[in-house]
Amino acid sequence: MESVDVLIVTALPEEFAAAKEVATATGPDGPGVRRWQEHAGDERAPYVAGEYVTAAGRSFTVALARPPRMGGRTTAPMVTTLTDRLRPTCLAMCGVCAGNPAETAHGDVVVAEAVYEYDEGLQTEDGFLGDHRQYPQDTRWVRRAQELDPATLPSHGPATGAEAGTWFLERLHLGQNPRTHIARRRYFPTGTWHTRLEPLAADGLIAFDNDSAGWTLTDKGTQEIRRRLADDVDGPKTLPLAVVTGPIASGSAVVTESGIWDRLKAMGVRRVAALEMEAATVVTVAHERAVPHWLVAKGVMDRADRHKDDRYRLFAARASAEVLFRLLEELVPVRPAPLPGKLKLQVVRQLTFDWLDLADVVGVPPHARARFPHGDEPRGLWEWLESRDRLGELPDALTAIGRADLAELIRTGGVA
Numbered sequence: 001m002e003s004v005d006v007l008i009v010t011a012l013p014e015e016f017a018a019a020k021e022v023a024t025a026t027g028p029d030g031p032g033v034r035r036w037q038e039h040a041g042d043e044r045a046p047y048v049a050g051e052y053v054t055a056a057g058r059s060f061t062v063a064l065a066r067p068p069r070m071g072g073r074t075t076a077p078m079v080t081t082l083t084d085r086l087r088p089t090c091l092a093m094c095g096v097c098a099g100n101p102a103e104t105a106h107g108d109v110v111v112a113e114a115v116y117e118y119d120e121g122l123q124t125e126d127g128f129l130g131d132h133r134q135y136p137q138d139t140r141w142v143r144r145a146q147e148l149d150p151a152t153l154p155s156h157g158p159a160t161g162a163e164a165g166t167w168f169l170e171r172l173h174l175g176q177n178p179r180t181h182i183a184r185r186r187y188f189p190t191g192t193w194h195t196r197l198e199p200l201a202a203d204g205l206i207a208f209d210n211d212s213a214g215w216t217l218t219d220k221g222t223q224e225i226r227r228r229l230a231d232d233v234d235g236p237k238t239l240p241l242a243v244v245t246g247p248i249a250s251g252s253a254v255v256t257e258s259g260i261w262d263r264l265k266a267m268g269v270r271r272v273a274a275l276e277m278e279a280a281t282v283v284t285v286a287h288e289r290a291v292p293h294w295l296v297a298k299g300v301m302d303r304a305d306r307h308k309d310d311r312y313r314l315f316a317a318r319a320s321a322e323v324l325f326r327l328l329e330e331l332v333p334v335r336p337a338p339l340p341g342k343l344k345l346q347v348v349r350q351l352t353f354d355w356l357d358l359a360d361v362v363g364v365p366p367h368a369r370a371r372f373p374h375g376d377e378p379r380g381l382w383e384w385l386e387s388r389d390r391l392g393e394l395p396d397a398l399t400a401i402g403r404a405d406l407a408e409l410i411r412t413g414g415v416a
Contacts, residue, residue, distance in 0.1 A: 099300030157238025246273030
């Protein structure tokens with residue numbers, strides 16, 4: 001496969017498996033990939049690829065890959081190699097992250113409206129001074145993520161009374177206030193607060209504290225929630241998850257420090273939604289290689305604090321893949337029909353002295369220009385634009401460099 005519409009990167013084997021499972025069609029007529037092809041190629045960057053058919057009958061080609069271990073250092077060379085080889089229209093990533101407790105709940109999926117490397121900056125004796133370079137998402141793609149209804153996802157499910165009870169006990173056990181928790185209405189819809197708490201009080205698991213005017217765990221309740229959490233070895237299958245859009249911060253280390261969110265806020269990004277290790281690397285490659293689009297969706301598995309565990313890992317990996325593919329189904333541009341080969345020849349043969357000006361206008365980076373075949377640079381420029389579905393920009397770009405004759409040639413389909 002010489003090129004793909006979407007290159008999807010994951011950081012962990014579980015994330016790769018979840019993304020592949022979500023993207024695989026469950027029947028001959030269902031949406032998804034019906035047949036995956038293994039591509040060993042350069043063994044440093046293997047991948048699987050296939051054609052993803054949507055429920056509406058659209059299709060796009062997709063490649064899925066992962067580095068041998070998580071982190072930006074191992075992700076960067078693999079993503080760069082595959083981006084140069086496969087020339088995707090969209091570079092994407094799904095997987096797990098830590099979620100800001102002020103913005104997210106366990107199982108929520110964060111879609112990045114911007115990404116940045118939070119530990120990039122200057123370390124001084126007085127502390128750390130961030131020097132962040134943020135990459136913003138296309139506002140049209142952000143809006144579509146905001147409009148996505150999570151109730152349409154297989155991983156979404158309304159909380160039962162029993163599940164709401166466990167959620168309430170766990171919040172108290174972790175020292176959190178269920179009344180002000182961001183997910184409270186998902187577990188206690190309007191009118192259910194008292195009815196769902198009554199069984200817990202009747203069983204002696206919670207008691208009302210008049211001094212604090214709030215519910216507290218009893219000794220029996222503490223033993224009960226500890227037992228429930230210890231027995232929950234498989235994690236949830238469904239959750240009343242939300243899709244959250246916000247900045248994602250990437251760093252080079254796994255964090256188990258509850259104060260991290262205040263530190264990120266103090267560095268200048270007030271409402272960071274998630275923290276992870278690779279998204280900034282992936283989006284930087286997209287920017288440097290002039291990939292037209294990027295998309296990052298990460299599922300919240302923990303809060304980057306001392307209560308970090310793997311109970312939500314598989315759920316978060318699966319839910320993030322569901323959100324990613326749901327958005328890709330709607331947002332991946334349809335590749336236009338290729339222009340006739342005869343027209344290509346007519347144009348490239350007349351760009352001998354103007355191709356550099358054209359490359360400046362359409363924004364071809366220097367490293368890409370250096371790879372154009374010596375003596376045949378106009379053809380290399382054409383194919384660079386073609387691989388990125390940007391040939392539609394040629395008429396205006398040619399007019400801008402004073403080659404209105406070639407712009408008209410393209411507009412008329414090559415009629416001399």
